[in-house]
Amino acid sequence: MPQDPTLYPLVNACLNALSAVLLVIGILFIRRGNEAAHKKMMISAFLCSVVFLCSYLYYHISFEILVSYAGPAWGRTPYLILLGSHTILAAIVPVLAIIVIRAGLKDSREFHRRWAKRLFPMWMYVSITGVSIYFILYVLTDSATIALSS
Numbered sequence: 001m002p003q004d005p006t007l008y009p010l011v012n013a014c015l016n017a018l019s020a021v022l023l024v025i026g027i028l029f030i031r032r033g034n035e036a037a038h039k040k041m042m043i044s045a046f047l048c049s050v051v052f053l054c055s056y057l058y059y060h061i062s063f064e065i066l067v068s069y070a071g072p073a074w075g076r077t078p079y080l081i082l083l084g085s086h087t088i089l090a091a092i093v094p095v096l097a098i099i100v101i102r103a104g105l106k107d108s109r110e111f112h113r114r115w116a117k118r119l120f121p122m123w124m125y126v127s128i129t130g131v132s133i134y135f136i137l138y139v140l141t142d143s144a145t146i147a148l149s150s
Contacts, residue, residue, distance in 0.1 A: 008059035009067075009144065013134035015052035019045045020127035027120065039104065045123075046097055052130075053094070071141035079136055086129040093123050 026041030059065070069079045096119045103112035137143040 005059065005063040005065055008055060008063075009134055009138050012052055012056050012059070013131050013138075015048055015055065016127045016130035016134075019048040019052065020124055020131075022048060023120065023124055023127070042101065042104070046101060049094070049097070049123075049127075065147055067137050067143050067147040069137065069141070070143040070146045071136065075136075075141075082129055082136075083133060086126060086133060089122050090126045090130075093119065093126050097123065 022041050022045035026038050026045060029035075029041055030038035069076055069083075071079065096115065100112055100115045100119050103115065
């Protein structure tokens with residue numbers, strides 16, 4: 001594993017973005033009736049999210065870096081709302097993803113379809129807000145610079 005802690009947030013944001021792209025492609029495939037390609041995209045999106053989670057946990061456990069919001073005061077409350085909703089759904093999505101993927105693999109079509117319709121917007125939200133949080137902390141504000149210098 002790379003020992004430069006500055007690499008992980010960008011890699012993690014890219015993994016979140018890739019997961020979102022794979023989810024959209026997977027939805028397009030199933031709408032066109034291509035179940036085999038849909039299955040590959042959704043499993044790829046899940047694996048991408050698993051790699052993200054491993055990288056994210058490794059980063060925070062190994063480097064003990066906590067980046068707190070250090071942007072303008074007017075943005076603190078919206079950021080915390082975004083972070084809170086992201087965190088809650090990020091805890092729910094993996095469990096639902098496993099349930100929905102298992103149902104799809106077992107050919108429980110009605111159950112899979114019903115729960116996938118609920119899971120998809122949550123998973124997209126977690127992926128997109130993950131990228132947004134990266135941009136807020138590492139690009140738009142000095143939050144990361146302050147955290148890394150202390």
